[in-house]
Amino acid sequence: MLFMELKITNLSKDFRKTKAVNQVSYTFHSGVYGLLGINGAGKTTLMRMLTTLLNPTSGEITWDGEDVFKMDKAYRKLLGYLPQDFGVYPDFSVQDYLRYIAALKNLTPTEAKEKVQEVLLLTGMTQFKGKKMRTLSGGMKRRAGIAQAVLNDPKILVLDEPTAGLDPSERIRFRNLISELAADRIVLLSTHIVSDVESVAGQIILMKEGRFVATGTTEELIAACPDKGWLCNVPKDEVYAYHQKYRVANVKTLSDHAQLRILSQDAPMPGAVPEETSLEDVFLSYFGERSGGEDGNGMV
Amino acid sequence: MTLMGYELKKMVSKRTNQIVLFLLVLLVAYTSSKTLKQVEWIDEAGNPITGRAAAVKLRQDMEPWTGTLDQPMLESALVRLKEIYGTPQPDLRPGENNWLLRHNLQGIKHVADLIGLAYGDEYEDETYAEMIESLQSEDLLRFYENKIAGHMAFLYKEGNWGYYSYTEEEKQYIMEQYRSLETPIEVGYQEGWVQASEQIPSLMKYCVILLSFLLAGIFADEFSWKTDSVYYNTYHGRTKSTVIKLLLGFITITLVYWLCMGCFSLVVLGNLGTDGAELMLQSCPRYWSVRYDMTFLQYYGLILGAGYIGFLFMGFLVMWVSAKTKSSVLAVLIPSVMLLLPMFLREIFNPFLRKVIGLLPHWLMDIEQAIRYQYLYKVFGQVTCLVPIVLVMYSSLSILFALLCYWEYRHKQIA
Numbered sequence: 001m002l003f004m005e006l007k008i009t010n011l012s013k014d015f016r017k018t019k020a021v022n023q024v025s026y027t028f029h030s031g032v033y034g035l036l037g038i039n040g041a042g043k044t045t046l047m048r049m050l051t052t053l054l055n056p057t058s059g060e061i062t063w064d065g066e067d068v069f070k071m072d073k074a075y076r077k078l079l080g081y082l083p084q085d086f087g088v089y090p091d092f093s094v095q096d097y098l099r100y101i102a103a104l105k106n107l108t109p110t111e112a113k114e115k116v117q118e119v120l121l122l123t124g125m126t127q128f129k130g131k132k133m134r135t136l137s138g139g140m141k142r143r144a145g146i147a148q149a150v151l152n153d154p155k156i157l158v159l160d161e162p163t164a165g166l167d168p169s170e171r172i173r174f175r176n177l178i179s180e181l182a183a184d185r186i187v188l189l190s191t192h193i194v195s196d197v198e199s200v201a202g203q204i205i206l207m208k209e210g211r212f213v214a215t216g217t218t219e220e221l222i223a224a225c226p227d228k229g230w231l232c233n234v235p236k237d238e239v240y241a242y243h244q245k246y247r248v249a250n251v252k253t254l255s256d257h258a259q260l261r262i263l264s265q266d267a268p269m270p271g272a273v274p275e276e277t278s279l280e281d282v283f284l285s286y287f288g289e290r291s292g293g294e295d296g297n298g299m300v
Numbered sequence: 301m302t303l304m305g306y307e308l309k310k311m312v313s314k315r316t317n318q319i320v321l322f323l324l325v326l327l328v329a330y331t332s333s334k335t336l337k338q339v340e341w342i343d344e345a346g347n348p349i350t351g352r353a354a355a356v357k358l359r360q361d362m363e364p365w366t367g368t369l370d371q372p373m374l375e376s377a378l379v380r381l382k383e384i385y386g387t388p389q390p391d392l393r394p395g396e397n398n399w400l401l402r403h404n405l406q407g408i409k410h411v412a413d414l415i416g417l418a419y420g421d422e423y424e425d426e427t428y429a430e431m432i433e434s435l436q437s438e439d440l441l442r443f444y445e446n447k448i449a450g451h452m453a454f455l456y457k458e459g460n461w462g463y464y465s466y467t468e469e470e471k472q473y474i475m476e477q478y479r480s481l482e483t484p485i486e487v488g489y490q491e492g493w494v495q496a497s498e499q500i501p502s503l504m505k506y507c508v509i510l511l512s513f514l515l516a517g518i519f520a521d522e523f524s525w526k527t528d529s530v531y532y533n534t535y536h537g538r539t540k541s542t543v544i545k546l547l548l549g550f551i552t553i554t555l556v557y558w559l560c561m562g563c564f565s566l567v568v569l570g571n572l573g574t575d576g577a578e579l580m581l582q583s584c585p586r587y588w589s590v591r592y593d594m595t596f597l598q599y600y601g602l603i604l605g606a607g608y609i610g611f612l613f614m615g616f617l618v619m620w621v622s623a624k625t626k627s628s629v630l631a632v633l634i635p636s637v638m639l640l641l642p643m644f645l646r647e648i649f650n651p652f653l654r655k656v657i658g659l660l661p662h663w664l665m666d667i668e669q670a671i672r673y674q675y676l677y678k679v680f681g682q683v684t685c686l687v688p689i690v691l692v693m694y695s696s697l698s699i700l701f702a703l704l705c706y707w708e709y710r711h712k713q714i715a
């Protein structure tokens with residue numbers, strides 16, 4: 001008997017011309033998975049198929065060997081989902097909202113009452129439970145979103161860009177929350193920010209143009225990355241030329257020259273000092289651009 | 301709270317829906333009071349009164365002209381009419397339309413009009429006095445014969461609707477209907493039923509337009525609020541909750557319809573009276589050419605029943621379109637378009653198209669016109685008017701759209 005195995009096989013989703021998800025195969029077991037990719041990589045589309053919101057163009061998704069679309073609500077019973085962009089019932093209070101979702105998730109009213117208390121506490125929303133949802137700030141709304149996702153103790157928790165729009169302290173809180181939730185379930189968490197998943201995700205999946213381009217632990221990804229980080233001192237007027245030729249992870253301007261951190265298989269210049277490669281470097285190597293930093297600014 | 305409770309909360313906590321509910325109350329109040337004002341009674345001084353008081357006076361005046369419209373009643377009516385029209389008219393106040401005549405006529409008006417219809421070739425007010433003057437009591441023996449002959453003449457007179465629209469077989473069928481109507485008819489006061497059935501179609505039409513706002517939101521709001529992605533990945537999202545939404549729609553249609561129509565009927569019939577419930581439609585001059593033996597009570601029941609089917613049909617159609625398009629915008633336009641459409645189709649005289657037009661849903665909210673509609677249909681070798689056809693057709697379509705709506709919503713793709 002298989003146990004807690006979520007498996008996708010040759011999964012594809014086409015939107016007219018775009019192949020949003022393209023022939024992806026992977027198997028999830030209990031643990032935290034970080035789905036890392038720039039905007040448009042296909043993360044949201046993949047998650048929508050995993051949560052049965054969207055039918056695949058081809059391929060299949062199975063839970064312990066059974067097709068999840070055939071399982072219908074028996075599969076949905078296992079799901080918790082925080083969408084990337086979601087709305088709320090404007091005139092419901094936070095508590096009403098959570099109790100309603102609990103009812104939709106087939107919790108009895110008594111279970112719901114208890115569970116709602118619990119998730120309010122978990123997400124730090126207890127004091128706002130009477131607030132009308134239309135008055136919530138972006139951060140609070142997202143917390144309510146996480147609260148609804150975990151109401152039914154989901155075996156599969158899917159979180160689409162859960163940290164978008166959160167300030168740094170909220171981000172840290174959130175990472176702690178993920179670690180708390182990670183036990184005995186599959187947590188799939190998408191982001192375009194490396195630091196969101198670096199510390200919490202056991203497995204990292206790099207997604208690009210609808211495909212999984214690299215998967216593994218942070219160490220495995222670093223080891224497999226063909227590029228290494230090099231520290232080079234170059235004259236200021238040559239910085240632009242280096243940008244053209246290499247992937248530059250960082251530029252530090254000093255008084256008489258510039259210090260560049262360059263990603264390359266071999267030393268880009270004599271005297272370049274090899275440095276330890278980070279997950280951020282791996283991201284840059286695959287995507288050709290830096291991940292969005294905590295300041296949300298992803299461009300070089 | 302149950303899922304139904306939360307769905308209801310979503311519906312009634314929405315501001316636009318609160319406005320719609322308020323407008324519904326206003327609409328019923330306005331239509332009821334307008335209907336009461338339709339009944340008018342003029343006192344000896346020429347001052348009109350309306351409403352409940354007018355109904356009471358009118359009922360008193362009609363008392364002597366209540367009962368079987370047979371030879372003795374026709375004869376005494378003729379005597380009275382000759383008397384009224386023979387009285388020299390006083391100088392009338394400018395702008396007042398012959399108030400003394402109207403005052404004198406009000407108790408006997410229904411019989412006078414029936415006589416006019418049976419004996420006046422083209423019944424007009426101007427020639428009516430002359431017609432009464434020349435009419436002799438022995439002529440009255442032919443009252444019911446004349447009625448049938450008049451219907452026949454209408455059917456066969458070149459240039460008339462009937463002449464163009466019916467086949468010979470249909471004309472025969474219609475004449476058979478007229479001949480089989482019960483005679484002599486009973487006459488009497490039936491103002492409550494007449495006014496209520498005359499005004500209720502417009503109440504229904506505005507009501508269903510407002511109702512569509514409540515209904516469209518049930519399915520479309522999940523998308524406009526962007527709550528769909530959470531909603532649809534829950535255990536009940538694609539199954540039980542969809543059924544509950546449909547059920548809420550059904551309950552909303554039913555409650556809004558019966559509360560609005562019920563309040564209206566209660567106010568109108570309560571004030572104008574339920575007298576005349578057992579009278580046949582043809583006892584009222586307005587329904588002279590009706591071909592069915594139907595009492596006012598049956599008629600009003602038919603109006604309410606057909607209206608309810610119309611509401612169910614439009615309601616489920618609105619819900620289906622809102623589920624299909626994920627938006628209320630198009631859906632709320634449906635009743636207005638369907639009810640306005642006939643105005644543009646009035647000028648079409650092509651017999652085939654007329655038959656198609658006869659199957660449109662607006663007739664369900666306009667039974668009087670539907671009963672009068674000239675075109676006949678042949679179903680399973682049986683000639684019939686459009687009323688039973690639309691009743692069966694739109695009951696079935698309501699169920700179909702409810703099922704389609706369920707299917708559509710259950711399989712919605714969220715992308």
Ligand SMILES: Nc1ncnc2c1ncn2[C@@H]1O[C@H](COP(=O)(O)OP(=O)(O)O)[C@@H](O)[C@H]1O
Pocket residue numbers: 015018019020037038039040041042043044045046715
């Ligand atoms: N509903 C849709 N219709 C058409 N194209 C879509 C739709 N949703 C996503 N796409 C396209 O699919 C690709 C992947 O999008 P998405 O899954 O949202 O990526 P990500 O979440 O990684 O940013 C993009 O090119 C996007 O434009």
Ligand SMILES: [Mg+2]
Pocket residue numbers: 040043044045084160161
């Ligand atoms: Mg996305």
